Amino acid sequence: MTNPKPALRLEGIVKAFPGVRALDGVSFDLRPGEVHALMGENGAGKSTLMKVLGGVLAPNAGQIFIGDDPVVMTSPKQAKAMGVMFIHQELSLADELSVAENIFLGELPLKSFGRVDWDKLYAATDRILETLNVSFDAKTRVGDLSIANQQMVEIGRALTVDPRAVIFDEPTASLTDAEKIVLFNVISDLQARGVGIIYISHRMEEIFKITDRISVLRDGQYRGTLHTADTNEDEVTQLMIGRSLDLSRNASHHQMGDTALEVRNLSCGRLFDDISFAVRKGEVLGFYGLVGAGRTEIAETIFGLRTPSAGQILFNGQEVQITSPIDAIRLGISLVPEDRKDQGLVLGMNCKDNMSLPQVGRLTKGPFVNHNAEIAIFDKYREKLDIRTPGWRQAVGNLSGGNQQKIVIGKWLSMHPEVLIVDEPTRGIDVGSKSEIHNLIRDLAAQGFAVIVISSEMPEVLHVSDRIVAMFAGKVMRELSAAEVTEDNLIQAISGIKQDDQRSQRR
Template sequence: MSDQQEPALRLKGIVKTFPGVRALDGVDFEVMPGEVHALLGENGAGKSTLMKVLAGMHQPDEGQIIIAGKPVRMTTPIEAKAQGVVLIHQELSLVPEMSAAENIYLGELPLKRFGRVDWTTLFERSNAILKRLNCNFRGEVTVANLSIANQQMVEIARALTVDARVVVFDEPTASLTDAEKVVLFEIINDLKARGVGIVYISHRMDEIFTLSDRITVLRDGAYRGTLTTADTDEDEVTRLMIGRSLDLSRDTAEHSLGEVVLEVRDLSCAPLFKKISFSVRAGEVVGFYGLVGAGRTEIAETLFGLRSPDSGEILVDGSPVQINAPADAIKLGISLVPENRKEQGLVLSMNCRDNMTLPQVQNLTTGPFVSSGAEIAIFDKYRDKLEIKTPSWRQTTRVLSGGNQQKIVIGKWLSMHPRVLIVDEPTRGIDVGSKSEIHMLLRALAAQGYAVIVISSEMPEVLRVSDRIVAMYSGQIMREFTAEQVTEDSLVQAISGIRTSEVA
């Protein structure tokens, strides 16, 4: 990048205020042609709001947007796209009932005479883009029939339909497999080589240091500084993000383990998993680690009554139990924080308080009425405990950041005082500061006597929080490790389907 080169994008003094919240406080940001510029900050720092201003989804109260040296006004996403700005959303913005091809070219479908859609051209163009992304599906398929990971690839494909100046990737790998991430990084490097400016938002530091040229940090809606990636490290970036150093070491404080609370014997649910056996004791964190499709989430859903097993036993306190529905699991003291918080964990149109107390609302009644005071007391307790950032319990969960939404879900189940807490991808889409707090919280819950199951796709996470780790591959348990005996190499071998005898 030449010093004399004009930035592909410059944001100057951007201010944006929502009721009760100053989301952006005079933020400056720029990205050069052919640069990957990472934008970091804790949940609620203003990253996504800034990008929505850029993409015409929000109008700034003050400040300027300058594209290729010229001030512009983005009043709609269509205008932003016409200026060469493409935003790939963290939360999918697809139309499920339409085909992948229609979603890729939404708003700019190729037309024939009399305004009819040129379906042949549409599918040819979209399939060429999907082939470039190494996708294993075609443009004709309906989006509703695609996995979340493949829907994310459709979202990414949209960026390749225009002659973009700037492409914003907002947490693009949250739903992708490792193989799909490799393809995405190749696409980003290809766009970079063509002189496109890339804005990359992620909580995953390994991705930031692999891809980016510079890093800009926001905190509490304000600009905190820009660093050259090659000249900084994770500690410096973290201090800038959260205003303090972060202790990422594992909590090794000893606490006594109690009796076995939950035991699973030869549990099967074909074709998802088979002959699964494990136990969890009071005061213990058991981590489940494996590749996408290994069967971890499906086991959790079976324990919570969302799936019916074909065979096997579930025991609580040594006694066999039948769990036919989530209500059965809740009565037994089993709670599930699901992988997909928006669709399974929250009612987005409801406020924070009502989401927090939803499973126990029948216990908070005074006569025929729900006790508002009791609900608010529960919300206040867990808002403080989890440091949930919201101006009021009246705020709808839809407008909270992803990390604060996840904290609402965790608080909802903690307020039920479960004996077994199953947490599926506890920190997906959560910033490094909040991630550390949740890790410490999970360890603290175990110390208080909870039996905790953590399902995670992040190796550092399972290594940090777990007393034991269950490694899964293709619906089977390959190996179990204690925290003392596990190594990264042995864990990778186990989740790749390599048994101990093969290693020997």
Template sequence: MTAMTQNAEARPVLELVDITKRFPGVVALNKVSFDVRPGEVHALLGENGAGKSTLMKVLAGKHRPNGGKIILEDEERVFDTPKEAKRSGIVLIHQEQSLVPEMSVAENIFLGSTPRKWGNRVDWKRLHADSTEILERLKCDFSSRDLVSSLSIAKKQMVEIARALVFTPKIVVFDEPTASLTDHEKPVLYDVIRNLQAQGVGIVYISHRMDEIFQLSQRISVLRDGEYTGTVNTAETDEESVTQMMIGRSLELDHASKPSEFGGPMLEVRGLTVKGVCSDVSFTVRKGEIVGMYGLVGAGRSEVAETIFGLRHYTAGEIRLDGQVVDFRSTHDAVTSGIALVPEDRKDQGLVLGMNCRDNMTLAGLSTVSSFGFMKSRDERAVYDRYQQAMKIKSPSWRQRVGNLSGGNQQKIVIGKWLHTHPRLLILDEPTRGIDVGSKAEIHALIKELARSGYAVLVISSEMPEVLGVSNRIIAMYDGRVTAEFDADNVGEDQLVQAITGMTGSTPQAAGAVV
């Protein structure tokens, strides 16, 4: 609030005026204006595909606008490359990580600005000393000498943030910065942002998490379909009003009720153990039921899903599918048996970004759209058209590269790809990560509709409102073990928090839990 009071009347350090950007077949931005004051956190919101990331890439020199102007400290500027923008004090922390996996953390932090000594040789001692100082400021628990490829997604995100601190920035753009961070790492990021504010740095904050927006920002600007909708003071608005600005309507978050009728067990996991990952995990998912698996990052949730899907081999326990014991040696075995896994990382694990929408949509079920080794284009197009219409995927055509779609539309492609295999068990790992509220509500409604049509659904999520909103039952995990099992309609948030943080001695048979 202090930064807002001090800078409410200050001249903007940055102004984007009537920015227009066109791509083949689509106008991504149409005369969008936006400004940032020194020491301000200005949130930029909109549905996936609204133009937020495109606007910031124009600012950062990644895209050349077709119209409009960029004014930095009262001077009109043109950035032909990201390097020019960075040298002028504009730093973009990407939603999609842009690190070099084969290089060390220190080399990534100072990429493009490596300290040198006599003879233009790399000053390795200074490189690692400066990197270590930045990592300590961010309270990171890994070394500057570690290879980036050895880090988790959350730790890689912290390296991205560390890169911004190398420079003396005037504007820092955070694009979904907490999408991969743990609850422990988020407060560290918030402290970094407040320190930048205190130095007079302007912050652009892009996020779909409303709690963060209202906690950090002083103003909120909204884009819809590539056009500017308006700007409001954060203290003078609420989540419902901002949501209506984003999607043009009032959002009914739970317009599809949970399924209530279940069949027999589709998935039965008994005593599942994977060395170093999980131990004695047991739970059941019935036909027509949605079971939520809730826990902190690193609790073993994704690893359990990968084991069920044949990506990992277990050392003890048993998995039954529709009453039959299964022991998949490969993911192909799991798919042919009727299991589908929508992975946590859609870009690296769920899509081929260089391929078009149609080819991605049919990738998991090629045998249904081919004959004697030849693809049948008409059948491929029919599959794409079916799921494009059913899931309201926004794309100029099936020929569009998936890498050019928004995060929400990419996620819908991944889900559609797996629905095309007609699975009996659908596992969704963080199904709405990095997705706007409108797309999130659509995916939640889809999950409930799939369950009502007979699918057994396992939803893994780090978001408490999500597991409470879509699940019939909730499995809580901590440190590779199931700590409790709850009826989602009769559990308190405090019980869930205790169960996923090891603060309770709850077991699946504990009081208040269900079996």
């Protein structure tokens, strides 16, 4: 059977910015009804290529074809008219407006004298929502929806036209496992209608689950296209970064010290209950569980962002009262938050200012901040963490996800903590940068830091942790050493099956 003609293709696309050749003769094609993954490290050119396709950026050279027809994309509106839709990773919805108003924003059906035809608007929206098989209606306020349902509204925007291609950019970054299934069902329905899907993600398990082909970019150049069924993770990784990765389990070879942080019977309302654990200097303690298990809330309580309802926190063997992040920082506890863009960085500020932000008071004399001291802090951790940026003046928002994460980690390391809590350390980061972050975490433990890693990715928590705490619905189900853990008992634990229940099932 011959392959169908492409629904669209890009040939020899070149895009240059001052000092940077972001795309260097890249070609890509999408067939009707296929899911085609576009992969590469942060900064490889994926987003730039899709912005060219979506009419946001004009290429310096190359050609776009819709079917057999060459086109010039001049705007996102024109791309939409040609059936090319973009579902962005970061939602661009108006919370105060209804689902219908968001879906048809800028294209509201009108009656005479510019009045909105509400009946027509709601009827058209309900037809789209029926296709998406969602539980909310056209009049629902978008701000009242879950992240997953807001994503459905974004997809609904794509269905206001008869789409030829839909581009999904990291669509599952904020979704639970159950919500991912809903999204994948929607993608499957679009495929069945002959719509081509371009799927951008760093999550290998998703790529191998739902895609038909994988195209890889590296350093702005096309590196090849593979049929998903005929390849494996190692081959894709080598195309992406030019080398294989060490994906072995963590085996610590350094000496661990005394207990740095201990939590006894800690509770916080309905968020988590009766939590006890300890982490030693030189140890990586992993927390694994589904979204909503209470892992992040525990970290926020230890860091003083939440007030516990019961229990004790001990630091170096002494009970402490942590009522604010200032208390935690003074003790020597730092938290790299789950959402680096909203909680960890000021994207419009430069690298130097982001790095020194927690200690700007210490660096201030009178009304002036010691500029040279700030630069010295940045230079130290830029070298220590291998942060790739043209210089300290670069706005953090312009860095890749991996380098942004290193800025956040460097910011808190510069406070010289004894305990470092890292929540979802590699969310939205490419596979090469993930490896660097994992190595950094293990190096920090070897230097004597007590490190707590919270992750929703099983390979990650297995790879970096000396011990793993498995959580479900606000409770600790099991605590396992890296040598004891298996994928089966870890999955059972985070599904709410206790160790005693597992033993009785085996009998």
